[in-house]
Amino acid sequence: MIRPFSLFSAVLVTCALAGTACQSESNTPDAEITATAVRTSPDSAALDQVKAGSFVIGFRGGFPALAEGRDDAAIAAIFTETCADIRSGTTENEAVSAVSDRLGEGGTQVGPQEAQAVYQMIAVMCQGQ
Template identity: 40%
Template sequence: MRRTSAAIAVSTALFALLVAGCSSDDKATDATSATSAAASPAAQPNGAAVPDSAKAGMFVVSYRSAFPKLADGRSDAQVADIFTGTCKDIKDGKAEDAVVQGIVERTKSGPATATKEEAQAIYTTAKYLC
């Protein structure tokens, strides 16, 4: 039951953020092109794409609301690093179980470590956003 509640909380937070991020503002084309360029993923030296900051921000908000014990004591940058590392693992084609185990390992550096069920919910959210 706890896993379902966490998944529902994550889904609700993501939906709210996605709806809030959608707008039909007709700004000048210069502003639109600048925003598009800023939102495109940056390439790392090894050629892997880094998720954009908007997606990382959505992940941070959903992570904090769904997993307050895991988020406690972690900065936004540390939570975003969990997302970035998870996205890299997913894009590298790692098996789901390996990615979930990687999430457990990444959360060991903080005050609380994710359970396998929490890591699975984090994986599902990250996979959707990557």
Template identity: 40%
Template sequence: MRRTTAAIAAGTTVFVLFLSGCGEDTSVAADPTSTTPAVQVDPGKAAMFVVSYRNAFPKLAQDRDDAAVRGVLDHTCSDVAAGVSEADTVAGVVRRTENGATTATQEEAQAIYEMAELMC
């Protein structure tokens, strides 16, 4: 069931991106000492990610505001833009999605990575 839900979320994301077309590049230069992500994703894409994330991973999204969920996207896109390996980026997704005792499985983290990569 998790794979189906993640696939639906990713499919919905792709469809929305297709309908919205290409957005403008809103990336900013990275400050190596900063903990904020170097890439800021288009607000429309970020909103779609938040909705998809909440629907696909309700336990990971529980008690998190939209900014926290969007942070997962922004940090993942920053890692992708910086050329961080997929394995290391997925490991970062696992760390960023921890919600108390609930942790993303490797499969969930991979699905979140793939969904985020489409938004970058």
């Protein structure tokens, strides 16, 4: 069972790590950076990897039972696949269902609240890309 404080802490840590990774060291105002430049920048792939790594840390801390038996690559795949769903315009209900399926691989029991919480972590981290 997920303790609310543990989940909240995991989400905060994950968001803080992702936010730190998103900070730019350039002096260019954000308004001058276009969405096209962000999508085509080679740094966006590196940023996705940083976010996936941050998600792995937050997921392991917030959902130890779901993380059990999964390696980092499997957890990162949950993030990248769900983030791709979000970016493609998948509805929240469909994305949560897909998260539940991904988490349930290997016979893991996943409750609807856990799937929703994992989806929310991913959705926050995918924003702004």
